[in-house]
Amino acid sequence: MATVWLGGCAGCHMSFLDLDEFLIELADAVDLVYSPVVDVKDYPENVDLCLIEGAVCNEDNLEILHKIRARTKVLVSFGDCAVTGNVPAMRNQLGIDNAENVLQRAYIENAQNNPAVPKADGIVPQLLENVRPVHEMVYVEYFLPGCPPPAARIKSLVAQLLAGAVPKQEGEQLKFG
């Protein structure tokens, strides 16, 4: 199993850590082969399950997402940013120059010291023209909405997947926000 953190606030991962004792059960059932909380540089081959937090915001996100899709059996869009684009996607409303405008605002207008847009090819990834939810870029098997999804919701989905079932989430378990 793997978890990744694309364009999101890490809140979903915090919620994941809130799984408390279920984390111990989980550790018995799966190997966490890649995650922000695991020190592995490269996404491995033959991963069974990957929870993807965050929207697709930059070239780096997209590249790893493609790699994940190719190397993973089941993808789960994990949290509202992954499912809907959520707050990160609000820049899309600004129109075609949104990426440039956002950078200007963040690094120039609001800068207290050394205003400059960070630029280092190969190190700082370029922003995509638009922020998109994960399933608009690659096929996603399951969705776990919520900002962040409460631990109970995560547990329910993961437990069902571990049991080999097609996970079923209903009613308020699917609430956004």
Place this chain on the structure above:
Amino acid sequence: MAAKTLTIDGKQISAEENETVLQAATEAGIKIPTLCHLEGVYDVGACRLCIVEIAGTPKLLPACTTKVAEGMEVKTDSERLRKYRRMILELLFAERNHVCAVCVSNGHCELQALAYSLGMEHVRYDYTFPKWSVDTTHRLFGMDHNRCVLCTRCVRVCWHIEGAGTKNVSGRGAKSKIITDLNQSWGTSDSCTECGKCVMACPTGALFQKGSTVGEMERDRDKLEFIVTAREKKQWIAD
């Protein structure tokens, strides 16, 4: 008044002659999803979420505007209806910018509740991310067009309960927009009586009381019903 007998989802029901299928179903405890329907104002049949199947009619008909008839056989739930309803909701979410996480109505929103109760866990259509404005010029209320579903509930209460005629629709298609008076900012409206009925009527976070933050905008729809009952039946009943 003559009573009509009909079946809804296999259940025998007797309803009054001029009732709609929605009214008859509600009285029988059968819940049909609705969005543009609002108790107390006339129906427009716009959201199409309340569509039902009626035996002998090839068309799907909205329960809120279809009158009951003798012997009618209504189906309010089927694979097909569920699929269409979910698609309609997906279209709504893709149409404007709904960021529930930062919305005043989060947790108290009819649209949001419809989405999860109809099993919409994601939107399959590409989000359009249009640019819409927020009007906060009114002293008491705000309007965020990003969250408006164009149900016209606000327009109907403003015209037909308050009688102010402030709210209206301009433009057409996806560019339709709820406006105040002659498409001016709400704060400059001469006709608005500040009654707040539109805010009470709004199913989403589009209309809100100023000062509400995320998840704080709860509405008291009973107030609207109270006014309507008082006016139409001359009964002053508040719970």
Place this chain on the structure above:
Amino acid sequence: MIYHDLIAIKEKELAARKKIVLRCCLAAGCMSSDAKGVKEQLAKAVAEAGLQDQVEVRGVGCMKLCCEGPLVAADPQNALYVKVTAANAPSIVAALNGGQANAAQTNPDAAFFKKQFSIVLANSGVVDPERIEGYIAADGYQALHEVLHEMTPKDVVEAMVKSGLRGRGGAGFPTGLKWGTVAKSPSAKKYVICNADEGDPGAFMDRSVLESDPHSVLEGMAIAAYAVGADQGFIYCRAEYPLAIARLNLAIKQAKTLGLLGAGIFESPFNFNIDIRIGAGAFVCGEETALMASVEGKRGTPRPRPPFPAESGLFGCPTLLNNVETFANVPAIYRKGAEWFAGIGTEKSKGTKVFALAGKIKNTGLIEVPMGTPLRTIVEEMGGGAPDGGTIKAVQTGGPSGGCIPSQHLDTPVDYESLGKLGSIMGSGGMIVMDQTTNMVEIARFFMEFCMDESCGKCIPCRAGTVQMHHILDKIANRQATARDLAKLEELCDMVRNTSLCGLGQTAPNPTMSTLRFFRNEYEALLQPDPFGPHSNGAAKQPELATK
């Protein structure tokens, strides 16, 4: 006015006829290329040749071969001049006496003209639409007289039922049935509305009828009003038709002056007035409930039916609403008899249909043919086939609500049922011919864009669904879509068609569905591989997860 007066006008008009008539088209098509100047120069040339007593220069309505306009016809020489300029006028007049005309001519006996069967367009290109006497000379208003004096309203409705006329506004609803419903309503106040909104791209039949023979519509409306018991009529005409509106206004004024509209028509107790309402150019205002809202001065959006206009229409009163061409058929039905009319056309589609023939075809213009005429006769014989040696690929009927009929189905007879079977509709009469260069995905995208722009925005499936369908069509056309997108498009087509509030949304998917039905390969050729789609990781189905 009594019958005798009507006949007196007719006879006076006929007696004053000159030996030679130069008919000069003054409908909008030809007017846009200086037909007015042509007519003035013709009159001047006639005067200069001293032929005023023998030659009448008459402004007439559309002469049908609009692509060759301005058109001038010389009777009884049976000459038809095309692409006439003002400079040609003197030689055309000279040719009346054996001279050589320096204007191009076309054969007035060609299939384009000879295969036409004129009921609605009988006066078009013949009478002067600006003179009521011309219409009366062509037996105009006789049917109204007969109806008022010889028939009860019930007889009138029955005759309409017997004629088998079906509405020409698109859906083909039986006209007699509609009249009967309104007639049966006990309401004291009823209305008759003529739908002249004609919003389909490529359609100009109704405009031509109004510009060429406005009185036939007025007479048809008056007969309908008598049948259903209405005393007020409205013509809802789009603002883009200024010439039609001007001629209608003039026609109404003339009819009123002669007592053919107004109070006590033909000395009977029947009163009927007609007013014009001008639409501001929204396609959806052609939908009957939106149209009535617009006439009432409200925002023109459709409302759910029932109640149908026949029960509760304009200002809540029972209202008869018919299309221009439907009304234009009416006088002939009463003049010549319902049986005569029912003898034309097919079993279920009676009479004729006017089409605006346009697109990749040699002869563009107006044609009127009996129902059941094969499409091939229309496009190949009458239309002359595709220009520049091209081949016809498909024929589009019904505009944004219709479909494309591929060339292998060209032998289909044009009637409501046959077109419906092919996933198209008769529609109001737009007929767009496409040749081998036409990209069908583009066509679908064009019509979807039209519907998206014209959606009134009231109901969600149409308002938001057309946006998404257009977006997917755009992606397909730009080679950015995958098979998954195509599946989504088809699913949306099905949903929007079944859940939209009015006909606009319900039929918006038609052009897409019909091109998908007959030209699916064109869509598929544009699809892209889906490298990150389902099972792109090699799994054929829901993968089983390995646990420790």
